[in-house]
Amino acid sequence: MPGPGRTHVDPRLLRAFLAVAEELHFTRAAARLYVAQQALSRDVRRLERELGAELFVRTTRQVTLTAEGERLVPFARRVLQAQDDLVAAFGPARPLLVDLNSPGLVTGRRVLHRARELAPEQELMARFESGLTGAAVEIVAGRLDTSFGRYAGLEPVLRGQLEQQLVRYEPMAVVLPERHRLASLPEVPLDALAGESVYAGAGNPRTPEWTDLAHRLFEGRGIRVAAPAPLAVGDEEFQRIMAKSGNPVLAVVDFPAMPGTVLRPLIDPVPLSPVSLVWRKGLVHPGLDALRRSAVEIGQAEGWLQWPAGGWIPAMDMSMTSVDKRHIANTGPMPALDSST
Template sequence: MVPDIEPRLLRAFVAVADELHFTRAAARLYVAQQALSRDIRRLERELGAELFTRTTRHVTLTPDGERLVPYAQAVLAAYDELGGAFADEARPLLVDLNTDGIISGRVLARARELAPECELMARYQSGLTGAAAEIAAGRLDVSFGRFTGLAPAVRAGLAAQPVRLEPMAVLLPEGHPLAGRAEVELDALAGESVYAGAGNPATKEWTDLAERLFAGRGIKVASPAPVAIGFEEFRRVMAKTRTPVLASVDFPDMPGCVLRPLVRPVPLSPVSLVWRKGLKHPGLDALRAAAAEMAEREGWLVRPPGAWLPEGDLLHMCPNQ
């Protein structure tokens, strides 16, 4: 008989099976690589099967590992739905705003008006990839961001509701040759290196969007750099490096910098409300109602003619367009 298997071990297995790389899988789960390796070895012992073939260069699934994948995914999905169905609806709902996001903050404020009896607690994880790992671990309930930028295995355990197609902008240091323009044509950034979170494991979905936008335009994604935590530290690093930053048009004002919308074409950042599948909570109901209400009233999901958006994101955000 197969022994009872802890969900943590199956989550470790699914992460490695998806990434085929222990370091990336550990970063995705926010655990140490040694701890992840121990969990995989323990799972192999409990099942009496080798799940991965490991060399110094490659990690591949064995036939037993391939066989386990759909079962592990199904068990985790059922486990998450069970947890959501019996969650304490009176407890606070933990909502990640991805820093001081204006759109997510407005949705949260409206949800609090719709459900004043609920405690909706804001968190600031900065990046949907990182927030998704926190949701999977049960340390967070809801987040905002680019849902299609998550790995398929991660999306399988989540649900999402489109909220806004947010026009993108570039944050420029004062004195930059393009800072005097009211708006910046995308092609004017040719030859520039633009920061888009490269190297930050919590914001992979944003870096991927930038890479797709810049491809073939002569624009480079700036090299990885230490992640600046907090607005003041970000401002200090910006003043020191003077590297343009890819942002949204609602990025908060920053001293010493100017925010300019990108045009020709207008690139769009797809923002969705994201939560764990099976989660039931009146606060989530209020968030979904608030997001739908504001998107309808303010036209947040209307795609401007000629605007840029990757096809996969368009299918998710605007299935009828």
């Protein structure tokens, strides 16, 4: 059945196909697999392209199997059963190494904790690599399995070896010294930072995706990205260096508290940090499945993929994370995009 020259079919695509074939309903199948409906539809279309066959007839009223789809069902069941038997025969999977960037960041930690509840028999081990670029190098080398961060900010050579699932549009904020001129404001309009030098990790080889996001956000607003500071290892050293420089720090709304500072959300526009779960292409692990289910579950409960009124994100991030516009249909106007790529 595979097309000419094809010798491998990703079991994940077969699992997506089988769920739809058994439910004959994309929404129910997505809920069963704990994935977004858009991601499920994308996987089914990819399988159809790889097999060179249409597997479903889709109308506004129903989904039915084609003759080729009917023919694939028993093959898919046998392949997936064989995979499950293989995993069971060799005992528990090895620990999954999950990078959370920094101990104080909330998004990845919440996804990890829920994943441990969903798959208590699996060992999901936390690691801390500072930034996604640094973690991505380790993932590609096989020394890490997954991480969280801004996927679109990675170099193309890294993105080509990774897969990702959008987890959250996290509102951004600024950390200000307590005596800063803007510290008394409950929210800081972005243009109020004009003339400031804001620290955004410049010079840190592990976090260029974050510095790039800052450059795109500040462009044309008279806000400078602060020059590289000495690379600080650990929260204590980071706080000391930031206190010494006195620069505001670009952060996210769940950034951990720092002594002598205040955290203020940014507005006008509301800049968003797109956080994806990122893993090595071809990785198959029940712990990864639990992480993906956890991200969908928490995202739906917390509205992590809903778009706030006045939201902003770089255009390249929007295209690479394949946002489903239905997430923003009832939460505000269409996203404000920058024009750079």
